[in-house]
Amino acid sequence: MNSTYFSDGLPTPVPDKQGPATPFWQGLVLNTLRIQRCRRCQSWQWGPEYICSNCHSFELDWIEVEPKGRIYSWTRVWQAPQPVLATATPYVVVLVELDVAPNVRLIGNLLGSGTQDAQVGAAVAGVFEHHAASHPPYSLLQWRPAD
C-alpha cells in the first residue's frame, strides 16, 4: 500500500493567511488533533471560527483531543471528481464524529480497500498522514477501524 491514500496531485490544504483553521492544520503536521473550545463557556466548536457561536466570546482555545470517533456517514466514490483520482476509484470517504464532543465531525478516508464495507456507528481511530515532500508540506488525518 502507498504511504498516502491518494497519490499526489490533489489540491494542497494550506493554512489561511488570516483564517481561523490555521492551528488545526499546523497540529496535524505535529501528529496532534486540535479542536476549538470556548474559554468562557467551555463549548466545543466546529468548524473553526473567530467567535464562540454560543456566548460570543472571542477567546477560543485549541484543545488537543484523542483522534477517536465513530463513522457518522460514508460514501464510496466510483466516478472520479478529478482526473488525478481516475485510478483511485473506488475509494471510501467517511464522516467521523469525534468521541470527545458532539457535532464535531471530520471528513477523511477509511484506510484499506476501497471496496470494503463501512458501517455507520463503527469505531475508528485516526492515522496521521504526512505529505512531507509536498510544497508546502501538509498533513491529513485518515481513519482505520478501531480495535
Add this chain to the structure above:
Amino acid sequence: MDARRTLRHRAAIVGVGETAYYKRGQSPDLEFVLALKAILAACADAGVSPHDIDGFSSYADDRNDAVRLATALGVKELRFASMQWGGGGGGCAGAIANATAAIASGQAECVVVFRALSQGQVRYGQGGAALGYSTQAAPEITGEMAFPVPYGAISPAQRFALKARRFMHDHGVHQEALRAISLAAYAHAQKNPRAIMYGKPLDTAKYDSSRWIAEPFHLFDSCMENDGAAAVVLVAAERAREFAQAPAYLLAAAAGSDHRHAAPSHSAPDYATANYKSVSRRLFAMGGVSPADVNVVQAYENFTGGVAMALMEHGLFAPEEINSVLTVENLTAPFGCLPLNTSGGHLAECYMHGMNLVIEAARQIRGQSCNQVPVVDVALMISGPMVAPVSSLLLGSEATR
C-alpha cells in the same frame, strides 16, 4: 401573524418563459443572450412590454447583471435589483420572495425573476476551475473546502452523498425510494417536448444497472448539466387579471437556514436534513394552507436523496412513510397521490437551478402542464435541498383568493 406582514396574495406570476434547453456546452447563444430570450418569452406570455419591467431579481450569483439587462431591454425606469445570497439553487424561491416583497412594499410594479446558465462557459459543481487546476498542476486550497477536498470529496455528488447516506440510515430509507423519484421524473419528461430526456425513457433495470457516482447516488439520481435560461414576470395580485394568462398567485415564500446548518466539515447539529425544518414551518403558516392541501410538488433535484429529505421536511409524509409513499405510482401525474416534478424536473427536463420548476408550478396552476394534475389549487415548489440558505414557494389558483 400580523396581516400586513405577509407576502400572501400580494403578487402573482403572470408570465413564464424559457429558452430551448440544451445539454451542457451545446447552447449556440451566450449566457446573456439566453437570459434576454427567456425574459422576452416571459413578457410575451404575459402580454407585458419589456420596456415596462422595472425590477430584476435573481440568485446564486447569476452573472447577468440587472443593470446590463435593463439597459439592453430599454427598461424605462429601473426601480429594483436584488440578488439572493447563497450558492446552488437554494435561492430560487427566495428570489421570488424578494420580488414579491418589492411589489408589496411599493418598490416596484413589474419584476422579472430569472436564471441563465451556460455551463459551456462556466461549469457548476465541478471542482476544476474553482480549485485552480486550470493554472496549477496541484493548486492550494484554503477555507471550508480544505476539509473535504484532500480526501476526494470534491464535487457536490460526494459531499451530498454523505448527508443522504446518514438520512437513509436514520430513517431506514431504501434505494427504491430514490429510484422512484428518478423514474417518475423520466416518465413525466416523455410527455414534455421541452425536456432534454424527451424520447429517452428510463426503467427500473436501466436505473439499477447504471453506474454509481458516489453511493447512494447512481447516475440517474444526479441532476443533468445544462445550458438555457428561464424567467417569470410578477405583478401585484390586484392587477394580475389584467394580463393574458391565468394568474398564479403567491400564497407564500420563505427562505432561510436552520441553526448552524452550514457549520463546516459537516458539523451541523441536525445533520441529516435538507435544511427546511424552519423554512417549511414559516411557509405553510404564511400560506394559510397545510401540506395536505398541496396538489402537486416541484422539488429541486440536485440529487434524489435531497428530494426525499425535502418532501419529508415539508410535512408531505411522516418519516416512517418514506418507503411506502415514494413509489413511481404515487409520484406520477395525473393520478398519483403526490405528483412530483411533472415537467421532468432537473433529472430529465433541464437543470435550470429551480426556475424551470417555478414555471412548471405556475403551469400546473394554469392547467397548462404536459402532465396536468386534474385539480390544482395549491402548488409547492422547493429550492435547493441541503444547501444554505434554502427556500420554498407556494402558488395558488384563483380559488385561493
